[in-house]
Amino acid sequence: MFxxxxxxxxxxALFLAAFVFTVFPIIxxxxxxxxxxxxxxxxxGIGALGVLNFWLIIGLSALYLIFDFLAGYYGTKKFxxxxxxxxxxxxxxxxxxMVLGFIGLVIGxxxxxIMLEFLFNQNIKQSFxxxxxxxxxxxxxxxxxxxxxxxxxxxxxxxxxxx
Numbered sequence: 272m273f274x275x276x277x278x279x280x281x282x283x284a285l286f287l288a289a290f291v292f293t294v295f296p297i298i299x300x301x302x303x304x305x306x307x308x309x310x311x312x313x314x315x316g317i318g319a320l321g322v323l324n325f326w327l328i329i330g331l332s333a334l335y336l337i338f339d340f341l342a343g344y345y346g347t348k349k350f351x352x353x354x355x356x357x358x359x360x361x362x363x364x365x366x367x368x369m370v371l372g373f374i375g376l377v378i379g380x381x382x383x384x385i386m387l388e389f390l391f392n393q394n395i396k397q398s399f400x401x402x403x404x405x406x407x408x409x410x411x412x413x414x415x416x417x418x419x420x421x422x423x424x425x426x427x428x429x430x431x432x433x434x
Contacts, residue, residue, distance in 0.1 A: 282307040293416050295373045301335040324430030335419045346408020356401030359387025380405035
C-alpha cells in the first residue's frame with residue numbers, strides 16, 4: 272500500500288515537472304513524462320496503460336522534440352535569417368539558459384542570432400530580424416510543446432481509465 276502511494280505521487284510529480292521544464296527548459300520536459308510513463312508501465316504492466324497508448328506517448332514525445340527544433344528553425348527563417356542566425360539562436364539558447372536560467376532562454380537565442388547573423392552577413396537589419404525570429408521561435412515552440420505535453424498527459428490518463 273505504501274509503495275503504491277509513493278509511486279503514484281512520484282508519477283504525478285514527474286508529469287507536473289514535465290510542464291515546469293517545458294516552460295523553464297533546463298532540460299526537455301518531455302523526459303519527465305516519459306519517466307512517469309515508464310515507471311507506471313514497469314509497476315503495473317503495459318496492459319494497465321494499453322500498448323497503443325504507450326506507443327502513442329512515445330510518438331508524441333518524439334514529436335515534442337522535433338517540434339522544439341522546428342519552431343526555432345521556422346521562427347528564424349520566417350524573419351529572414353540565414354543558417355547562421357539559426358545556429359546563433361540555438362547556441363544562444365544553450366549558453367543563455369546555462370548562464371541566466373529562464374531569462375537566458377528568452378534573450379540568449381535573440382542575442383546569439385543577432386551576433387552570428389551579423390558576424391557572417393554584416394547586415395544589421397537582417398541581424399535584428401533574425402533575433403526577432405528567434406524570439407518568435409521560442410514562444411511558438413513553448414506553446415506548441417505545451418499542447419503536445421497536454422495530449423501526452425491526456426493519453427496517459429485515458430489509457431489508465433480504459434484499462
